[in-house]
Each structure stands twice: as structure tokens, then as C-alpha cells.
Amino acid sequence: MRPTLQPLTLDVAIVMAERNSPRIKQSQALVQQYEAGIQTARAYSNPSLEIYEGHQYARPISTPAVPGLLQHYAGYQPIEIPSERRARLHGAQQLAASARFAEQGTALAVTARVSHAFYDALRRREEIQQARENLVLVEDLRRRVEVEVNVGEKGRLELTRAEAELARAHFDVRSAELEYATAIAALRVAIAAPPDALLDPEGALEARIDLPPAGQLRADVLRTHPAVAQSQAEIDAAKSSLERERAARIPQPTVFAEFENQPDLRYWRAGVTVPLPLFDRRRGQIEAAKAAVTRADAGLDQSRLELLGALERAAEQYQLADQQVAALESGSLHAAQSAVEAAKAAYRFGERGIVEVLDAQRVLQSVRGDLVDAQFARQSALVDLEELGALPPKARP
Template sequence: MHRLWVPLAALTTLTTAVFPLQVHSQVSTDSKEAAQAGHLPERSADTPVPALTLAQAMALALQHSPELRAAQQDVQASEGAVIQAGARPNPELQTLMEDTRAQTRTTTVQLAQPIELGGKRAARVSAAQLAQTQVGIEWQARRAQVRADVTEAFFASAIAQERVRLAQASSELAARASLAVSKRVQAGKVSPVEETRAKVAQASVDVELLQARSEWRVAQQRLGSLMGQSASDLAPINWAPLVESTVALNPAFMNQQAGRLADAPALRQARLEVDRRRALTDLEEARRIPDITVTLGTKRSEELGRNQAVIGLALPLPLWDRNQGNVLQAMRLQDKAEADLAAMQIRVDNQWTQLTERYQAAHAEVQTLQQDVLPGAQSAWQAAVTGFELGKFSFLETLDAQRTLFQARAQYLRALAEMHRTAADIDRLLGTEASEAPPASSEKAHQ
């Protein structure tokens, strides 16, 4: 029994080093090859590589995001739209020749300048400026979307990474215990059935390890694509600072954030759309007033041998086309924008309620797992190891206790990820930076 306990005790030391909810910040120089093979990079003290934090991933994603670059181009394009909206009509140079004979030829040269009336130019500029503001808010909304996507991908990768580590530890334990059971069978101390059961359990654990590695590669690929990097170049995930920043949303902070709902990007966009539609309605109303064209020029009569001044004024008569159709369309679209604003207000309020409830539920689950579930699962695992050492528990019972601990830690990771994903969704809804933490005391993670 003592010989069997030696490898098991060594493995227990290994798993207790893997189990704490923290990520070491050193990887080996062959991390690329290990990542491509689906294995986590080996740690080495010779070549320290900083672990990847959520803040670093977010900064890289904001820097390399093609969506943000496209949105920035929209912002710059809207500047051109404002400039063009303020442009005045160009003058028109006209020339007219009467008679082709030199002796009786009359040549007229004149300059025609259209003059806009009714405030058309001011209405165009107002509508273009409102559209430019909308594009700026859309850019901010895309930044919030990128932050939310990175948060989700970061935690998906963190969960997959820790699942691989736990599956590796479980596989090593299963292999060592299976070997120990085989030796006990050879010594005639246990039935060969125990050896078969141990090998079946080991195969099941190996399958779980293969699945975990596959999910980890997929998660790394998604996170790397958001950051503009290859999945094989990513450092291990460091989410320990986020464990220590699990905070509850206190009522004061909730009221403060609720007051910011009026400035949510979606509501600002909807209000600006109402203003823009109103400006476009004003523009169509102004277009009902005809513009005049003033003409100045000179006329040279070869037959009379003198120049004559030409002065003209053109005024369209709005008899048939009074722009009534465009005015009606603009008014109805303005009504639609106002209805959309009311609907968006309801939608934002509902999203706020759902997100805050979801965050509080996830936070409560994290606290329960930290304070009750994880310590109990850890205690049960240690008791199972001790009982296995004394011959009171079988290998399968010990493995079952280990799996319970693994499942508890995986559940903790999922709850922690859900909490931070929800915080990112709140950030996206309010258009604020996710780093704006609520003023509440932090609660340390279970060690």
C-alpha cells in the first residue's frame, strides 16, 4: 500500500499546484509547437513570457480590429458629407452666338448664379452634421461591441485552458492509478476486474482530454482572430486579477448607472435619427420655395458695332411640382423615427433589467462556489486520497471525488465568465468602458 501511495502523493502535489485559480506567467520556448499540437505550453523559468490579461487582449483587439478601422473610415467620410452639404451652387458661364456671318454676328457672354432661398443650405448642413454625430456614436458602439466580444472570447479561452490543465491532471492520475492497480493485480491483492475498470476509466479521461484540447484550440483561434494574432502566438491566459475583482453591484452604483441609460448609444442614435429626420423634413419644406437664378453678361453686336449689357432673372413657377410628395415622405419618416425612439427606450430599459439581474445571479453563484462548493469538494478529494492510501476507498471512488472537484472548478469558471460577460454587455449597453468598476469592496477568490 505504501508503494502505491508514493506516485499518488506525487500526483496530488502536482494537482494542488494546478488547481488554484491562477495562471503562471512563464512558458517554454517551444510554446508554438506545443500550441499547434494541441497541448498547453510547458512552463520554464529560463524564458519568462508575460501571461495574457484581459486588458492586454482588449487593447490589441481595439488596435487591430478591422471593424473599428471601417467605422473610422465612416467617420472621416461623414466629414466630407458635411463639407459638401455646406457648398454653395456653382455659377454657370454661358456663351451664345447669333448668325454665323461676321458682319451681322451677335455674341453674348453671360454668367448665371443660382441663389438658394428658404434655408436649404442650412437645412442640408444640419442634417449632415447630425448624420456625422450618428456615425461617431456608431463607432463608439462598435468599440463597446469589440470589448464585449473580446471578453467573451477571453473567458472562453480561459475556461478551455483550465479544462485542458484539469484534464491533463486527471489523465495523469488515471494513468498512475491504473498502473498501480495492475501491479496489485499481479501481486494477487485485487481482482482483475478492478484493472479492467481502471483502464476503462483511464480511456474515458483520455477522451475528455482530447475534447478539451480541441475546444481550447478553437477558443484560441477565435481570441487570436479578434486580437489580430495567430492562435499559436498567444500567451497563456491570466485571469487571476479578474477573480479578485468580483464585486456586487450596490444600490448606489445601480442608481448611478441607471441614470446613464438616457445616454446609452442606442438611445442617442434613435434621438439623433429623430433630429435628422426633422432636419430632412425642413429641407424638403425649404425645397418647395423655388430658387432664383441671376444672370449678368454682355452682348456684342457686330452689325451695330457696340456692346450691350445683359441682366436676367429666372424664377421657376411651382405650378405642378411643389415637392409635395417628398415633404409627405419626410414627415412620415420623421414619425417613424419617433416611434422607433419610443420602442428603443422600452428595449433599453428591458435589457438593463435583464443584465443587472443576470449579473447579480452570476455574482451570487460565484460567491456560493467560492465559499461553500469549492472548499467542500476540495475536502472530499483530500479525504478520498487519504482513504485510498489506507485502503478504505477504491480507485474509482477516488477518481469520482477528483471529478467532482474538477466539475466544481469548471462550474466556478463558467459562473465567473458569465459575470464578466454580463459586465461587458452592460458596458456595451451604456457605452462605457468595462474598466469602470463599481465602488464596492472586492472579494478574494478561493485559494
């Protein structure tokens, strides 16, 4: 049984991607990993227990010891430095927060990728429709020329030109179908659909909208994009690591208690051991932590620069594509359509040859292709703006 076409809307495609995307699963696993790190940071050090047992022998001396069983028991418990523990726990919490923001950024990127692939498939399908419409027109024109050649009204050269244009129209259809197959394959990968799924995207390119002022767009991006919050969480985690290294300079004491049973006596004692920071005062670790803070600060600045640069490119692309769409719809498209009709009329009355008609038809086909490309470029820029957080998803006027 052959698989049937599966109608696919953009919303359904995004849901499928969120459910099946390996990238999202990776980011979710990373969140779980860092949340487990919080539990690790919250745990206390385990105590140690020592048990010795042996036998005591008497030596041949004037005052020998009493022979018999010898037993020794001891327990040790490291005492954590409160400031080091707080810094360790706070750092783990910030790393988990960073992972959660990274997960949000991954979800945005996956959604944008699905949207790009979905609209590209719609674009390629529109190109197929235009190529087939052009093929129908060229076939009709070729039939008319053949009739006129057969009755002697036109020369054989006119039919040759029409057949050459017909071959080109067939090639354009096959090329458009190949581009559509490539776009569907990319969409299947984007939503992680099964290889045998036959996808049938349903939708249309969205109408234009008026963008908010540039200052508002920049403020919205810097306020809402997860990359900024992720970088800030990484800064906090790096600062916590620095505080932890500084706190680690404080010697960590270990309390102990022991009991020993000898054949002729018993005793117990308790005490504390404290390491002396004479040779290693953690200067290297502290300097490394300071460098990590500096690097995290630079990462935040870099994230902001990249976001603002991407915003500027997307907004500029949207404006230019929108202007191109308006120009094509209001001028070039109507002019090309009128030129085709005029060329056909002139050809019927014998005032023009087949070459003029074919040239006019090619110009119309080119203008229609340019219009589809401009509409897709505008839609692509809109998707980028939504990914950046400059616009809410599916923004409308």
C-alpha cells in the first residue's frame, strides 16, 4: 500500500519538530545534567570510618606487654566552609539556569529552521505552478503556430522557435519539481519526520506588516532573547566559581574520634586536623577563575553584538524585500502581463513574429519568479525577526 500525502500546516510542523528534534532532546538532556549538578553541589562530604584489628605479642624483655587482641576504631568527618558551600551551590544553580536558557534558544532556532524550510517548500511549489502555467501557454502557442505553418501562413522557422521554447518550458517544470523535492527533503529533516512520510505543506506566505521603530526592536531583542540571559547566567556562574576558589583558601578542618582496645588498657581520644596553606594558596586557581569571569563578560558583549547585527540584517532584508514586492506588484508584473497580451494580439494580426511573443512570455515568467523570490525573502526576514524576539510569532498588523 502506497503512503498517502500528509497535509502539513506550519503549526503542526513546529509541534513535530519540538517533539522529535534531536537538538531539542540534547538541550533537554543538558538541562537535566546541570540540574543533577545542583544535587551534587548540595551534598555534604561523607564521613570516613577506620577499623583495625590484630594481635599483640609479648617480647622477651624485662617488662613485656600483655599479649592478646588489639582493636582500633576511628571516624573522620570533614567540615565544609560555609562560604565555599554557598558559592558552589550558587554556581551549580547558575549553570542549570544557563542550560535552560540555552534550551529556549535551541527551541527558537529549531522553530526558525522549520519555518524557513516550510516556506521554502511553499515557494518551490508556487514555482512549479508558474512553470506549468507557462508550459500550458507555450504548448497552446506552439499548436497555433503549427496550424499556421501547415496552412502556409507562417514559415517553418516560427515553428522551430516555438518548439525550442516548448523544450525550455518542459525543462523549467522539471527543474522546479527538483527544487521542490529538495525543499521537501529539507523540511522532513527539520521536523524529523520518517523517511517514507509524504509531506504536503499547506499554507501561504504571509502579508506584509509594519515593523516597530528600530530602537524598540533593539530593546525587545536584548530584553527577550535567551542568549542574553544565558550569557548573564554564565557570568554569575563564573563569579560564583571565583568566590568558591577564594573561599577554598580557608583551611578545611576534619574532626575525628578514635577508640583503641589493648589487652591491658583502653583509651579514646578526639581532635581536629587542619591543613596549613603554606605552599599552595590557590593563586593559580583564583587567576584562572578571574579569567573565566572576564571571558564570560566578553561573551555577553559578543552575544549582544551578534544579536544586534542579526537584527539589523533581518530588518534591512525585510524592508528591501517589501519594497521589491511592492514595486513588482504595482509596476513590473502588470507591465509584463500587458506586454504579453499586446504581443499575442500583434502576432494574431501579423504585425509581430513569434519571437516577440516568446520574449514577452519569458519576461513575464521572470517577473513572476522575481516576485515569488521577493515574497520569500520578506517572509524569511520575518521568521528571522521572530527568532530574534523582535516580533512575536506570526505577528500581524
